[in-house]
Amino acid sequence: MTAPEPPAPGVSAALTVTTLKRIGMTHAVIIPDSESRLLFESLNADPDVMVISPTREGESIAIAAGLWAGGSRPWVVIQNTGLMEAGDALRGCGIGPRVPLRLIVGWRGYAGAQAGRLPIDSAYPYTEPLLAAWGVPTWHLMDDGDIGVLGAMDEAAATASHPAAVITGYGFRP
Amino acid sequence: MTDVPMERLDVLKCLAELRTDEIVVMTMTATLQWPLVSDHPLDFDFLAFGMGHASDFGLGLALARPERRTVVLKGDGGLLMSLGSLVTLGRHGPENLIVLLLENRSYEMTGGQPLPEGPDFVALARAAGVAGGGLTGHGTVARIETLEELAEALPRILSEPGPHFVVLPVQTRHPLPPVDHSDHAGRVIALRNALGVD
Numbered sequence: 001m002t003a004p005e006p007p008a009p010g011v012s013a014a015l016t017v018t019t020l021k022r023i024g025m026t027h028a029v030i031i032p033d034s035e036s037r038l039l040f041e042s043l044n045a046d047p048d049v050m051v052i053s054p055t056r057e058g059e060s061i062a063i064a065a066g067l068w069a070g071g072s073r074p075w076v077v078i079q080n081t082g083l084m085e086a087g088d089a090l091r092g093c094g095i096g097p098r099v100p101l102r103l104i105v106g107w108r109g110y111a112g113a114q115a116g117r118l119p120i121d122s123a124y125p126y127t128e129p130l131l132a133a134w135g136v137p138t139w140h141l142m143d144d145g146d147i148g149v150l151g152a153m154d155e156a157a158a159t160a161s162h163p164a165a166v167i168t169g170y171g172f173r174p
Numbered sequence: 175m176t177d178v179p180m181e182r183l184d185v186l187k188c189l190a191e192l193r194t195d196e197i198v199v200m201t202m203t204a205t206l207q208w209p210l211v212s213d214h215p216l217d218f219d220f221l222a223f224g225m226g227h228a229s230d231f232g233l234g235l236a237l238a239r240p241e242r243r244t245v246v247l248k249g250d251g252g253l254l255m256s257l258g259s260l261v262t263l264g265r266h267g268p269e270n271l272i273v274l275l276l277e278n279r280s281y282e283m284t285g286g287q288p289l290p291e292g293p294d295f296v297a298l299a300r301a302a303g304v305a306g307g308g309l310t311g312h313g314t315v316a317r318i319e320t321l322e323e324l325a326e327a328l329p330r331i332l333s334e335p336g337p338h339f340v341v342l343p344v345q346t347r348h349p350l351p352p353v354d355h356s357d358h359a360g361r362v363i364a365l366r367n368a369l370g371v372d
Binding site for chain 2 (some may be wrong): 009055059067068070082093097098099
């Protein structure tokens, strides 16, 4: 008798989309990356979700801030590398004006670092300290059992009227 | 093509006279002069909200509030900081979004340092797919060089489906008044209140 196969790493993209819709997401502002590509496909396949794909992460954050100012409930999906590029937008459109941006951040480098693969991706070690330095609270979304963090983060962002982030280390699966 | 740019304050006056219930998002030196011609609850000062991103914010607002138009006043220096936003405008720009590019060929806010020579913002917008683009395929791109042309064109721009991207060569000889830009959170709350957002 063999041991059961361990579950595939990552989070079900379909479960994620269902959860985001249930908690009121109106728009997904997403630039696909290695971690989020299957989520991108699921979002685009859902007729209830308006998907906006800007060219750079700073744009994503400013678009989401405008959507929120107008009464919508957008979520931003970007990679940690793009988050670093978008620092001024996050500061100016989220942290300073206390806009409750909901971010899903792909944690490039996490899976490799956990597996002990060298060299460590330089995007890996800076992700959490950078978000912490900005005062952006974070939750980990690593498998389906973590799906509740989306709701927790959504509520925390609303309560504090401040950006908050969920970080995905293994990305999404179908 | 005229060699004498329009006076920016005259451009702003022209817009203010025709504006009714549009949201007006402005940034950089336009934030200093727009209050001279307008005091409206749907005016939104974007200064310090993220360099180069005023039209991105405006795009989000326009998508969220399809029942009214959003007008963005931004500069050419800001556009150079986020040129990709033209592609996003061409792909996702809604028909109720109007971007007025105040082209003064300088970083005026920081002392008037010249922009790199050469960018043709009309050509860039066309190449980015704005003309005939946007969510409904009604996008337009134009360059307007005189106040007479602007006064004639603005009623159409403010009423016909867009998105519209209009380049307005401007200069200013007027002294720029100081403006309080400090209350970022208050600005957003005021706009949401004016829009009736809970």
